[in-house]
Amino acid sequence: xxxxxxxxxxxxxxxxxxxxxxxxxxxxxxxxxxxxxxxxxxxxxxxxxxxxxxxxxxxxxxxxxxxxxxxxxxxxxxxxxxxxxxxxxxxxxxxxxxxxxxxxxxxxxxxxxxxxxxxxxxxxxxxxxxxxxxxxxxxxxxxxxxxxxxxxxxxxxxxxxxxxxxxxxxxxxxxxxxxxxxxxxxxxxxxxxxxxxxxxxxxxxxxxxxxxxxxxxxxxxxxxxxxxxxxxxxxxxxxxxxxxxxxxxxxxxxxxxxxxxxxxxxxxxxxxxxxxxxxxxxxxxxxxxxxxxxxxxxxxxxxxxxxxxxxxxxxxxxxxxxxxxxxxxxxxxxxxxxxxxxxxxxxxxxxxxxxxxxxxxxxxxxxxxxxxxxxxxxxxxxxxxxxxxxxxxxxxxxxxxxxxxxxxxxxxxxxxxxxxxxxxxxxxxxxxxxxxxxxxxxxxxx
Numbered sequence: 001x002x003x004x005x006x007x008x009x010x011x012x013x014x015x016x017x018x019x020x021x022x023x024x025x026x027x028x029x030x031x032x033x034x035x036x037x038x039x040x041x042x043x044x045x046x047x048x049x050x051x052x053x054x055x056x057x058x059x060x061x062x063x064x065x066x067x068x069x070x071x072x073x074x075x076x077x078x079x080x081x082x083x084x085x086x087x088x089x090x091x092x093x094x095x096x097x098x099x100x101x102x103x104x105x106x107x108x109x110x111x112x113x114x115x116x117x118x119x120x121x122x123x124x125x126x127x128x129x130x131x132x133x134x135x136x137x138x139x140x141x142x143x144x145x146x147x148x149x150x151x152x153x154x155x156x157x158x159x160x161x162x163x164x165x166x167x168x169x170x171x172x173x174x175x176x177x178x179x180x181x182x183x184x185x186x187x188x189x190x191x192x193x194x195x196x197x198x199x200x201x202x203x204x205x206x207x208x209x210x211x212x213x214x215x216x217x218x219x220x221x222x223x224x225x226x227x228x229x230x231x232x233x234x235x236x237x238x239x240x241x242x243x244x245x246x247x248x249x250x251x252x253x254x255x256x257x258x259x260x261x262x263x264x265x266x267x268x269x270x271x272x273x274x275x276x277x278x279x280x281x282x283x284x285x286x287x288x289x290x291x292x293x294x295x296x297x298x299x300x301x302x303x304x305x306x307x308x309x310x311x312x313x314x315x316x317x318x319x320x321x322x323x324x325x326x327x328x329x330x331x332x333x334x335x336x337x338x339x340x341x342x343x344x345x346x347x348x349x350x351x352x353x354x355x356x357x358x359x360x361x362x363x364x365x366x367x368x369x370x371x372x373x374x375x376x377x378x379x380x381x382x383x384x385x386x387x388x389x390x391x392x393x394x395x396x397x398x399x400x401x402x403x404x405x406x407x408x409x410x411x412x413x414x415x416x417x418x419x420x421x422x423x424x425x426x427x428x429x430x431x432x433x434x435x436x437x438x439x440x441x442x443x444x445x446x
Contacts, residue, residue, distance in 0.1 A: 005032035008235030010209050013089020015419040015439035016241030017192035022443035024201035031201050036208040037063060037085035040092055049092040052179040053296050056093050057082045063093055067245055069351035077387045083243055088188020095299035098131055098178040100160045101427035101434055110405040121440040129190050133174035134301040139294030140323040141301045144313035147379040148172055148304055170306040177298055187436050210345040212254035218413040237414045244421045248276045248396035249349050252340045265343045271411035273402045276338035280426040282390035283355040284328040285365050287372055288383030293323050309368045327368035328390050330428050333358040338396055392431050397421035406445040418442045
């Protein structure tokens with residue numbers, strides 16, 4: 001399909017898009033990026049992904065992939081993880097939330113990942129994407145903000161600034177958004193697409209990687225299925241940017257993971273590493289309201305933040321007639337597990353969030369639901385809390401356990417991981433901005 005690349009990037013989501021643009025800025029380096037989904041430059045795909053007020057994630061969407069998960073164990077509550085599958089990845093289909101995490105999140109990642117190391121990369125990405133905030137609120141956002149104001153919560157000037165002074169939670173804040181004039185402006189659109197006319201950058205869509213091509217303990221490329229059938233693509237270095245689910249699936253299916261689990265499936269072990277053993281995600285309870293949904297607005301315009309919670313007055317109901325209020329736990333203690341059930345790459349992995357495994361997490365969510373009830377009393381009727389997920393799964397291949405601080409997979413030559421897999425824990429805010437930052441930073445390692 002193409003000549004051997006110096007760097008072969010698997011996945012053209014937010015991380016892969018930024019990494020591909022950054023690395024191909026060197027005209028002597030040949031970069032190929034592979035994407036399982038369609039090309040966002042196609043007029044039909046762009047019509048789905050551009051409008052920021054609509055999430056194109058329905059059951060028949062051609063730009064997402066779905067994975068089953070068990071949110072809780074007792075009783076078992078089943079759900080689906082939805083991930084973008086097109087040029088731009090989840091950044092081309094999500095709600096546009098683009099918020100920095102607290103600086104304290106980077107006190108334990110590893111050498112080269114302090115706040116002083118990463119903050120310039122946050123700024124660099126934000127300048128390119130041009131982050132915006134809603135200044136005039138209507139509908140359920142305005143209703144919730146008014147109720148929270150009456151309950152005594154003040155306005156925080158900047159959710160992207162470190163807490164302190166007037167910016168110290170609890171309080172209300174506008175959500176930083178990668179939306180301009182109603183259009184999603186994610187890393188795929190801003191970084192990757194303008195760079196695709198470079199002669200040393202190739203993007204291949206409709207190419208699904210099934211496993212790594214290995215020569216002993218060295219990666220030489222990938223096995224994939226393209227529009228015309230199975231192919232092998234060669235490269236000097238492979239970088240997995242397929243997201244925390246698919247990156248883990250590819251590592252495990254290629255023999256990189258817990259040795260006992262792999263042996264049980266008949267997968268030859270290349271490196272015994274704890275892939276998928278302790279991921280984290282933000283559990284979320286959804287409470288329906290009696291407010292009217294509004295069209296033409298971002299899905300989430302403002303939030304109430306406390307020390308550990310983010311209360312989200314959504315403008316939509318995610319399948320229900322009325323908007324929901326989400327109560328999300330931003331410092332979860334629970335850890336989930338991702339594992340293979342088969343060596344067949346066409347069979348989805350087993351994902352267990354185990355959100356109910358830590359009683360203190362459940363207690364925090366109850367406190368959040370009680371807080372919402374107190375705030376909205378007299379303003380709207382609330383439905384019962386329903387378990388959900390913020391769709392922020394991270395940490396299936398964490399720095400210090402599966403990759404080194406330069407994102408290189410331990411014990412395997414010529415293989416790196418650059419996406420949310422490498423974060424030791426899910427950040428204290430939604431991870432999109434953090435994933436974009438880490439790709440911008442990781443480009444310095446190649």
